[in-house]
Amino acid sequence: MSEMLLKNFYYGNEINDPDALMFWPRQALGQELSDEQLNRIQSNVTQFFSTKLGGNFGGSITAGDATVIAAIMEMVRPVEMIEIGVAAGFSSAFILAYAAVSGLVKDRTYLHSIDLNVELKPGQLVGNYVRENYPALLPFWDFNTRQTSATMLDKTFDIKLHGDGPVVAFVDGGHEHPWPLIDIIYLYHKLPRGSWVVMQDVQMMERWIADMVVLNFPIPPSQRGVNYVASHWPGTKKLGFKMAYNSAAICLDIPEWQFRGFIEECCRYPFETDFDRQDLLKRYSSGAR
Numbered sequence: 001m002s003e004m005l006l007k008n009f010y011y012g013n014e015i016n017d018p019d020a021l022m023f024w025p026r027q028a029l030g031q032e033l034s035d036e037q038l039n040r041i042q043s044n045v046t047q048f049f050s051t052k053l054g055g056n057f058g059g060s061i062t063a064g065d066a067t068v069i070a071a072i073m074e075m076v077r078p079v080e081m082i083e084i085g086v087a088a089g090f091s092s093a094f095i096l097a098y099a100a101v102s103g104l105v106k107d108r109t110y111l112h113s114i115d116l117n118v119e120l121k122p123g124q125l126v127g128n129y130v131r132e133n134y135p136a137l138l139p140f141w142d143f144n145t146r147q148t149s150a151t152m153l154d155k156t157f158d159i160k161l162h163g164d165g166p167v168v169a170f171v172d173g174g175h176e177h178p179w180p181l182i183d184i185i186y187l188y189h190k191l192p193r194g195s196w197v198v199m200q201d202v203q204m205m206e207r208w209i210a211d212m213v214v215l216n217f218p219i220p221p222s223q224r225g226v227n228y229v230a231s232h233w234p235g236t237k238k239l240g241f242k243m244a245y246n247s248a249a250i251c252l253d254i255p256e257w258q259f260r261g262f263i264e265e266c267c268r269y270p271f272e273t274d275f276d277r278q279d280l281l282k283r284y285s286s287g288a289r
């Protein structure tokens with residue numbers, strides 16, 4: 001039944017269909033990437049997603065999402081990356097493994113990751129997928145729990161970048177509005193102008209509807225926070241489609257006055273969670289910091 005209902009839908013993990021897997025990187029970034037880079041994306045995403053290792057959870061990136069991350073990494077060639085939202089650590093492992101095979105990793109930290117939580121569920125530590133399955137990548141990983149973009153905007157904690165080259169960020173933390181907006185406020189002020197950010201779950205509801213068709217479960221209350229940010233982003237952006245429908249990449253290339261207006265526009269949407277840091281939104285939309 002679910003197969004019939006989803007027959008016109010790419011879930012994102014159809015790695016046996018290489019044309020579908022590579023449709024987004026070729027169509028969206030084909031002009032920017034060489035054949036060598038496109039081939040590397042195809043072979044490494046296919047390999048990573050065909051390797052069955054234990055300890056992941058159900059909400060991690062799909063192969064289609066991974067092609068977006070890899071394609072942006074290939075286009076920018078970042079010297080380091082930031083990740084917000086780790087869960088089991090599946091996307092962290094993908095980023096670190098992809099950086100290693102594409103010659104981006106040097107003898108120092110490559111990926112700086114943060115997560116709100118210490119445990120994914122009782123007894124399962126956040127980030128354990130990397131620790132258990134990719135221990136050789138651990139020296140290149142700076143992983144921090146109990147942190148959010150709010151703690152980093154407050155400066156009670158901050159990521160220490162090497163700061164000697166381009167940085168790409170991957171955002172997959174709190175999806176309820178306004179958390180993705182807070183993430184972008186942090187990254188806009190942290191990263192050099194023109195940096196790229198890959199946003200995960202831009203079509204969260206589409207994915208959940210597909211999930212619930214498969215599982216025959218009711219759809220959870222909506223979380224459209226990522227969608228509001230990507231849809232309203234007034235700068236350069238690339239939205240996903242087909243297998244990569246649930247990702248978007250935005251370039252932090254807008255001036256401060258426009259960024260403040262963007263915050264104000266996003267704040268017109270109803271918040272999807274109890275959010276007690278209105279002060280941050282006020283501070284960064286007014287410019288009086």
Ligand SMILES: C[S@@+](CC[C@H](N)C(=O)[O-])C[C@H]1O[C@@H](n2cnc3c(N)ncnc32)[C@H](O)[C@@H]1O
Nearest residue numbers: 060061085086087090091116117148172173174
């Ligand atoms: C969807 S999961 C991340 C999945 C992971 N990126 C992957 O693809 O393998 C979201 C994670 O974000 C964390 N999280 C939730 N709200 C957060 C916030 N406001 N800031 C940082 N992390 C948050 C959760 O604890 C959870 O581990």
